[in-house]
Amino acid sequence: MEFAPSTTQAHVLLTMLFTGETPQQSKTRPAMPKAERDKLIAEGLIEAISESTAVERGSISAPIKQSKAKYLALTDKGWLWMAENLDALATPRLKLNPAPLRGLLSLLKAHLKSRGVSLAEFASPPKACAPASLSWQIRAAYLKAAGGQWDSRVRLADLRRALPETPRASLDKELLALQQRGALVLCKMDDPMEMRDDDRDAELDIEGAKRHVIYMKGE
Numbered sequence: 001m002e003f004a005p006s007t008t009q010a011h012v013l014l015t016m017l018f019t020g021e022t023p024q025q026s027k028t029r030p031a032m033p034k035a036e037r038d039k040l041i042a043e044g045l046i047e048a049i050s051e052s053t054a055v056e057r058g059s060i061s062a063p064i065k066q067s068k069a070k071y072l073a074l075t076d077k078g079w080l081w082m083a084e085n086l087d088a089l090a091t092p093r094l095k096l097n098p099a100p101l102r103g104l105l106s107l108l109k110a111h112l113k114s115r116g117v118s119l120a121e122f123a124s125p126p127k128a129c130a131p132a133s134l135s136w137q138i139r140a141a142y143l144k145a146a147g148g149q150w151d152s153r154v155r156l157a158d159l160r161r162a163l164p165e166t167p168r169a170s171l172d173k174e175l176l177a178l179q180q181r182g183a184l185v186l187c188k189m190d191d192p193m194e195m196r197d198d199d200r201d202a203e204l205d206i207e208g209a210k211r212h213v214i215y216m217k218g219e
Contacts (some may be wrong), residue, residue: 005089006020007091008030008032008033009036009088010094010181011030012032012099013040013078013082015099015100016046016072017100018103018104019100019102022054022060024049024069024070024072025037025072043077045074045075045082046078047072047073047075049069049070049072050068050071051066051067051068051070052066053088054073054218057073081148100217108122134171135174137175138175138178141163143216145159145162151216151218153187153213154214155198155202157199157212175214176206178216183214184217186204187212187213188212
């Protein structure tokens with residue numbers, strides 16, 4: 001975990017995650033100093049959005065009187081980062097207010113009920129899990145290489161390096177399948193001056209057309 005959040009930052013992130021809140025930036029729970037808020041934005045974990053954008057996303061109800069207030073929302077990178085560092089957010093000094101815990105328990109209750117899983121089964125030691133699907137691994141590797149931003153250019157060379165245990169033929173087959181489903185676009189590198197040896201080694205040949213970069217869409 002390269003970025004180490006402060007106790008306040010961790011508290012705010014957990015509250016947003018488990019309550020689903022998109023708070024006004026001046027009304028986070030707990031209150032967060034501007035410097036700490038700006039740090040989370042700079043890291044790409046949250047973003048400041050306008051009131052109208054928050055309404056369009058369904059994050060808040062349309063207010064009776066419009067304002068210029070800014071709201072904070074988790075980004076795709078923020079979701080990915082917290083999934084990878086969830087346990088690390090529980091720092092020794094962290095004292096949660098009831099809101100995120102209540103939100104977490106409500107989510108857990110609904111999840112167990114929808115899956116037909118008992119609390120005893122959930123609390124039992126986990127069995128060996130099946131590996132994540134290749135398409136999910138590709139999405140996770142792409143998002144990490146793209147710095148948490150969908151529809152960004154990522155070199156196939158970087159994607160292959162991020163999935164060293166995946167056979168090349170299997171990766172190429174899945175990439176082509178995802179392109180056919182409209183989940184990504186494979187493109188050539190137009191500028192020969194920026195072509196590196198590893199780009200040539202990593203290229204994907206589609207009926208004679210060389211592809212070196214990938215753009216992937218968020219769901």
